[in-house]
Every structure is written in C-alpha cells, then in structure tokens.
Amino acid sequence: MGTPVNLGKIFGVNVRIDISLFLVAAIFLLNGLQFGGLQGMLTEATFVVLLFFCVYLHEMGHAFGASLFRIRTLDVTLTFFGGYARLAGVPRGSLQEIVVAFAGPGANLLIAGVLYLWLQNPSTMFVGDGFMIWRLMVANLILGVFNLLPGYPLDGGTIARSVLTNFMPRPRARLIVGYGGGVVGFGLVAYALQTRDFSLTMLLGFYLIYLASLEIQAARSSRF
C-alpha cells in the first residue's frame, strides 16, 4: 500500500504511518457524523486517535519484549489492520519468541486493566461520563484477546507455533497455525455477516484468510 510516512523517532524507535490508516479514520468520522453530527464526529476523532495510540503501545510492547533480549526495533508501523514492529534480529528459541509475541497483547491487557481501575474510581480524575474510557477499555480487551487467538498471523499464532515446534517439525507447526488463522478469519467473516457489519470486520476476516492461506502454502512447500 505504498511507502509509510515517517513520523520520526519516539523513545528511540521510528514510528511510521501507512496511508491506509486514514481510510479507517474516515470510516469512524463518517459514522460519527451520521449518528451524532459534528459533536459525534469530534468524539469519534478522539476515539480513533486514542485507539491507534493503543495499537502503537501494542507494537511498543513487542519492542520492549525484544529489548529484553537485546534485539533492537527498527521501526513501528501503524496500518489499516493494526500495526507491525520490525525487529533488527530474530528471537532465539521458544521462550524468547513467546515473550516477544506476548508483550504486544500483554500491553493491551495491561491498558484495559488500568482503564478498568480508573473507571472504578472516577473521582480521582476527570473522565466525563466515562463512556470514552469504557469504550477504550473494551477495545483494548478485544485487541489483547483477539491477538492471542492461536492462528497465523496473530501473536497467539506465533506463540502456538513456538510451543508446537517443541513437539513436531516446524513446517507441521506452521501448517497447523496457518489453518488456525483460516478458522479465525472465517469466524470474523461469519460474525460480520451475522451482525451485518460489512466494513472493517469483514475486510479483516478476508485479509486474515488470505494471509493464512499464503502461510499454509509456504508450510506445505517447505515440507517436501
């Protein structure tokens, strides 16, 4: 989708934004405009900025996990479907791989926990009616749990593959996790059909199926 725009270094890691991100922002803004006029648009704009900040923190979680093993992060890119962190090295062995993969969703679960505590005690800081905080908490919970599902290319897929390679040849583990990703993708498409959500969830489902099918092909060809 073209070259991402470089925003410069934050905490020593280059942050880049893919142009496709503006499409997500536009979907949120139009939704806000449709249901709440200008005020609604402003609320959605705030939410989408905070949401992508949480996606950024997810990627920085991976960067932090990698730094524990002295692996540098080249950059973090935010895209239409979330983000990715490019590491300067490869984690060695199962344990390192699992720690680096878990640190991303772990960051989201941590944020969800902090927001939950904040909602329990709103008098400590101004939170309005708390709805925005609640939405962000739910979004982080979903980001954390969804990314831990055991299918390629999710973080949970990386963790599952790492565990499985202790019991079977790597191509076989890749194949299983590839099929896992396909199941998650079909699940998303089914959910989108059920809820008549034909925008982001549906697209994400098809994209996951596509990526999982590439992984299944690669695993099959490396087997023989």
Ligand SMILES: [Zn+2]
């Ligand atoms: Zn991740």
